[in-house]
Amino acid sequence: MLVGLLVAVGLIYGGSGSTAERVFILFAINLVIAVGLQSFMGLTGIVSFGHVAFMAIAAYTAGILTSSPLIKESSIADAPAFLRHAELGFLPGTVVAVIFTCVIAAIVGLAIVRLSGTAATISTYALLVIVGVAIVNLPTLTRGNQTFYGIPGSTTLAAAIAFAVAAVVVARLFQDSRWGLLLKASREDQLSAAGSGVDVRRVRFGAWVLSIAIVAAGGSLYAHYVGAISPAAFSLQLTFVIVTMVIIGGRGVSGAMAGAVIVSVINEIMRQFDGQISFGPIETEFASITPLILGAIVIAIMVRRPSGLLGDREIDDLIVPFTAKIGRRFWLAEDSKTEG
Amino acid sequence: MDTTELLQQVVNALSLGSIYALVAIGLGVVFSIARMVNFAHGELVTIAGYTLYGLFGRVPWPVAIAAAIAVSAGAAVIMERAVFKRVKGADPVALLIVSFALSLIIQTVLLILMGGTAKPIGYPSWVQASFTIGQLTVAWRDVATCAVTFAVLVSLTRFLRRSVVGLALRASAEDQDVARILGVDPRRVIVAAFAISGALAGLAGIMWLANSASVTPTSGFEPLMNGFIAAVLGGLGSLTGAVIAGLGLGALEIVLRNVLPDSMVGLTDGLVFVAIILILLIRPQGIFGKVGREV
């Protein structure tokens, strides 16, 4: 089960030369965020535009905690002393950031889980805006609109892979657990779910916090890769890209992976065509067409296969029948020989 | 601040609020009939803007304005027929995502076709001119905005109350099945709803862009966001709610702009979105909305 998924992750990362390292690390970060988002969206059926906000919270928290006091003396000179002097390691910083983010998520989550459908989605978008405003309006901590720089580049390929694998494992474990199954069942049938009432809401709350924990880890990972962050990085654009990954791929963890792969591939292809393309008198950068392509794919998916390419299936659901078919061929051949 | 400044700001608030109200009503009409939140509504504003950019100076300005409104209305109908109609099951969340994706697509297309730099819109000169009453300076465009919005509201209300199409729209908004058994064609009603929302968006766009006299591919985002906020707070199914919330939002924005120090950027947005979450929790049908017409 899980093995199937891990093998898939491992194989992908098997060969990574240093030139491709950048691509893979970014892909890994995106994967973590996507898996995190999927842990909530896939189970509850609620589209969340707000997870990137928590990515931002974690990124800033971890970044503030791990960057060197020397830099902070000049960059955030007015911040409280304990923050200025703090210099945690990458992992401790990440852990603190995740915990802090989860606390905020828990408080907010109490409200979010009472909503459903469009109302919930709108509220998550509201969160994105609110967090963005908060970051900009706390310049003593975050340098407001300006870039917060000097975050140590602790994110190596190994770290990225480790985080990605961990995210996938955690997500998968949760979704296959009793609680995950309960959520999946209630996703389709709201009426009978309402019968279970408070239970469902509590599990939904758990999914919310868990999904944000994963996303928070991804946020820290991101911060320690790029080394400098600003509110603009955690925008609606990024949100749409991540949401697209989850929607395209499907409702399972494998779906999020597939979606992440597809979107990253498209992104990279678009970047490679470095120059202009022209339709007659119209010229433009290839890369800027990406939203168009992603948007078109999303619409196509929503119209044709609303549950995404993989639907509810995980990779093992696909591989097992496949290997079984091969296995049967083998045995049947043996049998016919002995019989004949 | 003294009375003159105060009056000045009142005019500003009315003008801004009127635009937000128009956008909110447009969103509300589509929501009531098609049961979806159309995130591509903002692009209708942008499209109207580019139409003006193309036509102002080449044709008499009333023609340009009429054309812009017609184009937005047409674009809205195309959105419905080409995209929204095809989403099976009409799941509101799916439609929301589709409309969001559509808005990005339109923005990118406009970016490709028109480029990212702001295109100047040649409004007729009287729009940017102003007149003085005593010590008060009033821009004609603000007067026009308020007057036009008021006229639109009056005629819209009459239309909804008196005409058959209006009755059909109100009926469909309340109970689609009953409308059908009374002989109302649901397809036509949806097209009418989108056409009206498009026209309102176009009108709002014409007035909104008069402030900057230019248009970019993302021009529609801000009016959409504010109109959307007004719609949710006031009640997506309620005409009165949209108007009051729109005006209220305009007033709030002007007040905060003057009261808050410059260093507090975008706090209006933050506060307003907190309000949205609260409303969705406590009174999801909006302040003036009816139960049953929640998001």
Added chain:
Amino acid sequence: MTATVPEILRVSDLTVRYGRVKAIDSVDLRVGRGELVCLLGANGAGKSSLLNAVAGLVSAACGRIEYQGRDITGTPCHRRNHAGISLAPEGRRILSDLTVEENLQLAAARVPRGEKELRMKGVFDLFPILESKRNLSGGALSGGQQQQLAIGRSVIIEPSLLLFDEPSLGLDPINTNKIFDALRELKGRGYSILLAEQNVTRALELADRAYVLETGRVTVTDQAGELSAQAIEEAYLGLSSDPEGRG
């Protein structure tokens, strides 16, 4: 003796599904011109589903619906209204945002302009109290008045086939009387009516023929008014008091 009355409605082998549940199962039914045909059955037997299917609100999984000799199985709901089929749905469902007059105006939208006033007056003659309330919103009416409005709404287009879904449901005896008086009046004027009712006695007083539905299937058919009202009632009530509670 089967009366050779030209048929307004013929339903053949009709099946209606909600998901996997068959609300209507292979039902055959006909309504002759000028007849008042009764649909009897307990709650959940499928009466509403049958009427809704004839009106076009729900689509048939299989089977055929023929109206005035034409196959309308695939015709959309609003077109059926234009062709002269009029439904007064269960629970009245008048438009509460609209006034009484607006409700009627909307229903009469396709009536030729010169005749609209006349038709509206016709409805007010049938239900005088509506005239005094013509400018009130639908939601302000009492249950009985709303039912009158619902019937008035369906009659104003002078339809060829009237479908009534439990018009006396939830009404006190006085209002029930008013409703059945109106139904009698309509029958007297020659309208073809398919009436679903739980009030068996009153319904059978008016009916030319009757069908009994039980969990989607027709269990008793009164083909030619031969069976007496008594017999039908017994069959129906017999089902209702079934010890297994299937009624």
